[in-house]
Amino acid sequence: MRIALTGNPNSGKTTMYNALTGRNEKIGNWAGVTVDKKEYPVKKDHYNGSKELIAVDLPGAYSMSPFTSEESITSGYVKNEHPDVIVNIVDATNLSRSLFFTTQLLELGVPVVVALNKSDINEKKGNKIDEKTLSEKLGCPVIKTTSTTDTGLKEVIQTAADLEGAGQKAPYVQGDINLHDKKEVEAADRKRFEFVNAIVKQVENRKVLTKEKNVGDKIDAVLTNPVSGLIIFAAIMFLVFYISQSTLGTWLADILVGWIETFQNWVGGLLENANPFLYALLVDGIIGGVGAVVGFLPLVMVMYFLIALLEDCGYMARATVVLDPIFKRVGLSGKSVIPMIIGTGCGIPAIMACRTIRNERERRTTAMLATFMPCGAKLPVIALFTGAFFPHSKWVGPLMYFVGILLILLGALLVKAVTGMKYRKSFFIIELPEYKVPSLKIGCLSMLNRGKAYIKKAGTVILVCNTVVQIMQSFNWKLQVVAEGAESTSILASIAGPFATLLIPVVGIAAWQLAAASITGFIAKENVVGTLATVYALTNFIDTDELALVGSGNKVAMAMGITKVAALAYLMFNLYTPPCFAALGAMNSEMQSGKWLFAGICLQLATGFTVGFLVYQIGTLITTGALGAGFVGGLIAVCIFAAVIVYLIQRANRAIDTEYQLD
Ligand SMILES: Nc1nc2c(ncn2[C@@H]2O[C@H](COP(=O)(O)OP(=O)(O)OP(=O)(O)O)[C@@H](O)[C@H]2O)c(=O)[nH]1
Numbered sequence: 001m002r003i004a005l006t007g008n009p010n011s012g013k014t015t016m017y018n019a020l021t022g023r024n025e026k027i028g029n030w031a032g033v034t035v036d037k038k039e040y041p042v043k044k045d046h047y048n049g050s051k052e053l054i055a056v057d058l059p060g061a062y063s064m065s066p067f068t069s070e071e072s073i074t075s076g077y078v079k080n081e082h083p084d085v086i087v088n089i090v091d092a093t094n095l096s097r098s099l100f101f102t103t104q105l106l107e108l109g110v111p112v113v114v115a116l117n118k119s120d121i122n123e124k125k126g127n128k129i130d131e132k133t134l135s136e137k138l139g140c141p142v143i144k145t146t147s148t149t150d151t152g153l154k155e156v157i158q159t160a161a162d163l164e165g166a167g168q169k170a171p172y173v174q175g176d177i178n179l180h181d182k183k184e185v186e187a188a189d190r191k192r193f194e195f196v197n198a199i200v201k202q203v204e205n206r207k208v209l210t211k212e213k214n215v216g217d218k219i220d221a222v223l224t225n226p227v228s229g230l231i232i233f234a235a236i237m238f239l240v241f242y243i244s245q246s247t248l249g250t251w252l253a254d255i256l257v258g259w260i261e262t263f264q265n266w267v268g269g270l271l272e273n274a275n276p277f278l279y280a281l282l283v284d285g286i287i288g289g290v291g292a293v294v295g296f297l298p299l300v301m302v303m304y305f306l307i308a309l310l311e312d313c314g315y316m317a318r319a320t321v322v323l324d325p326i327f328k329r330v331g332l333s334g335k336s337v338i339p340m341i342i343g344t345g346c347g348i349p350a351i352m353a354c355r356t357i358r359n360e361r362e363r364r365t366t367a368m369l370a371t372f373m374p375c376g377a378k379l380p381v382i383a384l385f386t387g388a389f390f391p392h393s394k395w396v397g398p399l400m401y402f403v404g405i406l407l408i409l410l411g412a413l414l415v416k417a418v419t420g421m422k423y424r425k426s427f428f429i430i431e432l433p434e435y436k437v438p439s440l441k442i443g444c445l446s447m448l449n450r451g452k453a454y455i456k457k458a459g460t461v462i463l464v465c466n467t468v469v470q471i472m473q474s475f476n477w478k479l480q481v482v483a484e485g486a487e488s489t490s491i492l493a494s495i496a497g498p499f500a501t502l503l504i505p506v507v508g509i510a511a512w513q514l515a516a517a518s519i520t521g522f523i524a525k526e527n528v529v530g531t532l533a534t535v536y537a538l539t540n541f542i543d544t545d546e547l548a549l550v551g552s553g554n555k556v557a558m559a560m561g562i563t564k565v566a567a568l569a570y571l572m573f574n575l576y577t578p579p580c581f582a583a584l585g586a587m588n589s590e591m592q593s594g595k596w597l598f599a600g601i602c603l604q605l606a607t608g609f610t611v612g613f614l615v616y617q618i619g620t621l622i623t624t625g626a627l628g629a630g631f632v633g634g635l636i637a638v639c640i641f642a643a644v645i646v647y648l649i650q651r652a653n654r655a656i657d658t659e660y661q662l663d
């Protein structure tokens with residue numbers, strides 16, 4: 001039988017689902033973390049009966065009348081897919097708001113068990129809820145739970161299992177109303193609230209803790225203040241990158257790379273007398289290429305850990321409030337900030353998180369732009385180039401993230417101008433979760449989860465790509481092994497060659513190696529690192545003696561043969577061109593429009609190229625006093641992009657004018 005977990009956002013559904021099933025789905029201390037349905041069997045230690053129980057985690061909803069697409073997943077599921085029992089997770093610290101939805105669920109005819117979750121917080125605050133009376137008033141079982149410690153879960157599941165097929169009488173029935181009549185719906189909702197509030201009055205005894213509340217409010221006033229809030233946000237993000245990329249993360253990476261090197265030398269020793277191609281394939285291509293990517297794993301894990309802590313303590317929700325006014329100015333909403341923050345981890349859930357945005361244009365625009373935020377897979381690329389070309393700078397890593405935010409804002413302005421939607425105002429309401437001490441367990445789980453996914457990717461996609469790259473660079477079209485010194489005759493070089501020409505305005509030279517790395521980067525961004533390791537036969541990107549990314553000898557920078565400015569431009573080109581294929585797939589399914597997807601990919605290509613071009617050319621002009629190679633060609637390309645955009649904006653303006661004339 002299927003047990004649907006439903007309730008308001010941030011009430012603890014996913015925490016309960018993970019506890020019940022042993023899964024590790026994402027939880028976070030803000031509303032709208034889960035945007036999709038998930039199901040999995042309940043573990044035996046929570047239920048010792050004979051039934052097979054499947055728990056279904058759903059996105060949070062405030063009401064059965066959905067506003068956003070993730071809310072409609074929930075109402076659609078409980079209405080149409082007939083779960084056997086509904087467990088309604090109620091945030092006990094927010095009873096009156098939660099019960100509105102509860103009374104709606106009770107009208108569906110499916111047995112409901114109410115889990116009064118977060119009871120631990122209530123107890124700490126000295127609030128009391130009389131669950132017996134509540135159960136009588138609602139006409140359904142009510143059980144106190146604390147999902148974070150598994151308290152009460154067994155009882156909830158046993159009760160739910162026993163209720164299969166049972167009838168329940170709804171305590172409140174909304175008469176027939178015309179759902180299209182706004183006034184009528186509002187009046188009905190008001191009546192329901194009155195009913196709910198009457199119950200709450202009888203069952204709840206709240207202790208008024210004015211002093212504690214004041215502390216939280218005071219912190220909020222500083223953190224969400226437009227000026228101090230922004231400075232704090234920038235400082236916190238800087239610290240996250242500093243710890244993950246320059247200190248703790250690097251230190252751990254250093255140890256890991258030592259192990260990888262030992263392993264590589266050991267395999268190298270075993271294959272000493274083997275066929276040179278086999279040696280190159282295994283030792284340089286596979287172990288070297290994949291190892292180069294895996295070496296950066298600690299950086300990614302430390303960053304995930306820190307971001308999870310920030311989410312869990314309630315800070316990230318405040319960050320959305322700080323950025324909301326800025327985002328509104330460019331035609332997005334504060335809700336667009338959430339995909340951006342999730343995007344620092346991975347672009348795919350970031351794009352999926354766009355579902356919580358109600359307005360279609362804002363949703364599509366956000367999905368189009370969210371991946372400008374460098375994700376975990378881009379982190380190794382950033383770390384590699386920072387380490388090789390700017391070893392002692394603290395600013396390159398954080399700069400990539402701030403440029404990402406800037407590009408999102410500029411991109412949003414462009415989309416706003418092109419789509420001609422100039423006169424719309426959007427409203428953003430986010431419930432600020434309470435502050436809490438961040439849970440190390442949640443941080444560790446999030447980190448391990450990401451680490452697992454990273455290693456899995458390295459062992460599959462990255463491994464396959466590196467093998468293919470190594471083979472393609474070892475052979476020419478006649479399938480002969482490429483001789484030393486004639487690398488440019490390889491299959492890989494001849495395929496990547498034409499693209500290398502296109503890259504001249506960005507890096508100043510035609511290097512097929514760099515082009516090949518960018519191309520494999522479209523499959524997965526970690527490939528940029530893996531491919532560079534393979535094509536330049538540089539397996540060790542992290543210097544174990546120096547305790548620094550890419551040590552002093554700087555073989556990497558020398559092998560690539562490009563200037564610092566070109567390296568920065570090439571890095572930015574890779575970061576801001578389209579993300580990996582998987583993220584494009586997610587974009588396609590969220591946008592549900594071929595036109596938007598196409599426009600999005602074009603915009604990303606044009607952005608990556610333009611940023612790279614400008615950084616290289618302006619940087620070269622400043623550092624050497626002359627423009628870089630490929631200036632004219634690049635300028636023509638950028639002018640063409642600009643002309644297309646100007647044309648589209650004018651077309652949009654004309655469309656608006658016609659609309660006004662028609663009126
Ligand atoms: N103190 C306490 N915190 C809890 C409890 N259950 C969940 N939380 C916290 O509440 C926050 C939200 O938990 P989630 O499980 O993500 O909530 P959700 O209902 O799935 O939220 P959405 O997916 O956004 O609808 C997290 O910070 C949890 O750690 C509980 O019983 N006690």
Ligand SMILES: [Mg+2]
Nearest residue numbers: 013014033034
């Ligand atoms: Mg959830």
